[in-house]
Amino acid sequence: MRVYFETLGCPKNFNDTQVAKGILEKATIEIADCPEDSDVIIVNTCGFINDAKTESIGRIFDMCAYKDGGRKLVVSGCLAQRYSEELYEEMPEVDCFIGVNEYEKLPEILRQLTEDGMREKVVTTDFENCLPFQVRKLEENPYTATLKIAEGCDNRCAYCVIPSIRGGFRSKKKEDVLAEAEMLAAAGCKELILIAQDVTNYGMDLYGRRCLPELLEALCEVDGIHWIRLMYCYEDRISDELIEVMAREAKVCHYIDIPIQHCSDAVLRAMKRRSTEKSIRSTIDRLRRAIPDIHIRTTFIVGFPGETEEDYEKLCDFVDEVQFDRLGVFAYSQEENTVAGEMEDQIDEDVKAERVDGIMRRQIEISLESNRRKIGQVLEVLVEGRDEDGSYYGRSEYDAPEIDDSVLFTSERELLSGEFVRVRINDAFDYDLVGVEV
Secondary structure, eight states, X not given: OEEEEEEOSSHHHHHHHHHHHHHHHHTTOEEOSSGGGOSEXXXXXXXXXXHHHHHXXXXXXXXXXXXXXXXXXXXXXXXXXXXXXXXXXXXXXXXXXXXXXXXXXHHHHHHHHHHHOOOEEEOXXXXXXXXXXXXXXXXXXXXXXXXXXXXXXXXXXXXXXXXXXXXXXXXXXXXXXXXXXXXXXXXXXXXEEEESSOGGGTTHHHHSSOOHHXXXXXXXXXXXXXXXXXXXXXXXXXXXXXXXXXXXXXXXXXXXXXXXXXXXXXXXXXXXXXXXXXXXXXXXXXXXXXXXXXXXXXXEEESOTTOOXXXXXXXXXXXXXXXXXXXXXXXXXOOTTSTXXXXXXXXXXXXXXXXXXXXXXXXXXXXXXXXXXXXXXXXXXXXXXEOTTSOEEEEETTOOTTTSOEEEEEOSSOOXXXXXXXXXXXXXXXXXXXXXXX
16 A cells, blocks of 8 residues: 655644655555555645635645545544544545544554445644654655644634644653654754744643743753744743743754744734733743843734734834744634624724734834844854755744745855855845855
């Protein structure tokens, strides 16, 4: 049997796909590189917001075109978990729906599907503890990899469906996280990107306290790992101890992703966030005082129900004043079965779009100015590839893959993806730096 995966959504979903591929290979089931060479196609979907749902459904129908010759089509992931009943009825083209908890059972599910040909739906809502690390299939030359340290979420934000899809927060045992990190390093990984719905809550459920600082210290001891990057940190859980470890440990990137969502206290309360404008400003100040070159990435939601023009202008002023190095903005997506989805004062879609555009126009100027300050500096850069014109591209420690800036540079020698080089920056654009290896 040969299985092809089509994966959509966030890095957590791609991590799940790598785990699923590893489980299948361990069960002597081959992984196909394209749908034409497969016996089974698995679409690992995202179902977080409306745009993601639309993309997932479109990709499922794209894969239906390959269902000739008895090929089976399976839909997994968040969309299947969230809408299994409706999809099973409305998409007869799909042979099997499986949820986010079923990957360990995948070899048995696929063998049964191909042998008896019966349509089925395997979706459970019994969210158990994180499974111990077993196996994971990586891409070729895996110089960077995500490391999921927890599953689910206990933060009941008014707009979010993640707890209902993936359950409550469950940390991986420290020894399992370290075992996976050792495996990744042995496979050639040099950059670990720590992910979870809330990495700063790590350990609370298992050990009765938040243990991210000591986990970072242990990960820094893994030979071969050069960078460790933190994603999805909740502002109110960024402790002085965590900041001290980030400042002290050379392997921890001076980069942190903090999804702040808004700065207006009224909007934050409506979102059921614990942060306030005062606490957000305090955390940013503590980070910048302890780590002067820290690059903070954040995301905002505009157009949340009841967001006034005054709230929005306050957010614009906040962006101008705080000067985030990395920033993304999303229009609020009204989701069923959420507190916010039932709220009055829903904002018109055109107004949401205007507010997104207004923030991003400000951020382009901020990003350009931030990049210009790097002209003349020498940055350590992780080589990611080479363009047709012979120049190279890569990232500094201040940039996460696929979402942040790139460094475009030339070199007089042949370089390989995954190498670290020193690049002198001699030009800057909105979202890219240009330089030469020194």
